[in-house]
Amino acid sequence: MNWPRKDLIGIQDLSKEEIITILEMTTSFKEISKRDIKKVPTLRGKTVVLLFYEPSTRTRLSFEIAAKRLSADTTSLSASGSSFSKGETIMDAALNVMAMAPDCIVIRYPYAGIPQKLARELPCSIINAGDGYHEHPTQALLDMYSMQERFGTIEGLRVVIVGDIFHSRVARSNVYGLRKMGAHVSIVAPKTLLPPGIETWGVDIATDFDSVIPEADVIMMLRVQKERLNQQFFSDEREYSFFYGLNKHRVDMMNSDAAIMHPGPMNRGVEITHDAADSARSLILNQVENGVAVRMTLLYLSLGGSLHVD
Numbered sequence: 001m002n003w004p005r006k007d008l009i010g011i012q013d014l015s016k017e018e019i020i021t022i023l024e025m026t027t028s029f030k031e032i033s034k035r036d037i038k039k040v041p042t043l044r045g046k047t048v049v050l051l052f053y054e055p056s057t058r059t060r061l062s063f064e065i066a067a068k069r070l071s072a073d074t075t076s077l078s079a080s081g082s083s084f085s086k087g088e089t090i091m092d093a094a095l096n097v098m099a100m101a102p103d104c105i106v107i108r109y110p111y112a113g114i115p116q117k118l119a120r121e122l123p124c125s126i127i128n129a130g131d132g133y134h135e136h137p138t139q140a141l142l143d144m145y146s147m148q149e150r151f152g153t154i155e156g157l158r159v160v161i162v163g164d165i166f167h168s169r170v171a172r173s174n175v176y177g178l179r180k181m182g183a184h185v186s187i188v189a190p191k192t193l194l195p196p197g198i199e200t201w202g203v204d205i206a207t208d209f210d211s212v213i214p215e216a217d218v219i220m221m222l223r224v225q226k227e228r229l230n231q232q233f234f235s236d237e238r239e240y241s242f243f244y245g246l247n248k249h250r251v252d253m254m255n256s257d258a259a260i261m262h263p264g265p266m267n268r269g270v271e272i273t274h275d276a277a278d279s280a281r282s283l284i285l286n287q288v289e290n291g292v293a294v295r296m297t298l299l300y301l302s303l304g305g306s307l308h309v310d
């Protein structure tokens with residue numbers, strides 16, 4: 001049986017069964033990164049192009065490492081080093097990239113909808129590495145994998161997502177995925193950082209962080225996206241940290257088994273302190289490690305791999 005999808009645009013498109021398949025296969029791919037020789041020939045002869053029109057450390061590097069561990073050829077382009085700065089549109093750039101016959105384009109773009117458009121118009125696989133405020137599906141899959149690895153299941157977990165929900169594609173993708181997988185999701189944010197329509201997301205909403213901490217299995221802190229804060233969403237960073245930051249006092253309020261997550265990059269001292277980020281409860285570097293394995297799985301599936309890993 002082959003994977004039925006050419007593209008991965010968002011978690012909203014995936015069924016629960018598809019998410020389960022991806023998470024199960026990720027364990028097989030994770031094992032490859034523990035070997036002395038971290039490379040298998042699975043995608044030899046395939047070409048993966050990374051088009052990153054926004055900065056990235058984790059997503060870009062882990063896609064590149066994932067592709068290389070599967071023996072695919074990779075090449076990457078960022079907005080600053082491309083003809084984007086000369087006024088070339090993303091569609092023209094993508095058609096030119098397509099003329100060089102890639103098998104997969106991984107794209108990060110500052111506005112929603114571009115990965116869908118490329119998926120409709122190009123014959124190669126398109127993987128969304130984050131589009132505007134819309135979705136960041138591979139981040140949510142690695143987050144869900146990290147929760148499943150830590151707790152054995154996602155079903156019934158109480159996940160609290162805290163911070164800048166308004167601008168967060170990570171929050172949207174996680175809410176879609178976690179709800180499909182049977183988790184209970186609460187959102188904590190100042191009212192100004194809640195997006196319109198959040199009441200339709202099927203989550204609990206709180207403005208008092210302290211009230212939800214003791215019941216949480218996972219507290220996922222989100223970055224305050226300073227580059228997108230072109231209005232006054234809160235008074236200042238000190239006040240934001242006081243009400244919505246995860247610090248030692250709040251870590252001490254967590255239940256004994258609860259975990260801390262953050263997709264990165266972190267603003268240490270704003271949404272999370274050193275005590276919290278570096279505590280024994282933190283899964284933050286596990287998330288990064290699992291990002292490689294999840295992206296190996298997705299490249300493998302998108303590039304025609306069967307649902308059985310040899």
Ligand code: CP
Binds near residue numbers: 055056057
């Ligand atoms: N989590 C995440 O998307 O990180 P990068 O922006 O570094 O890729």
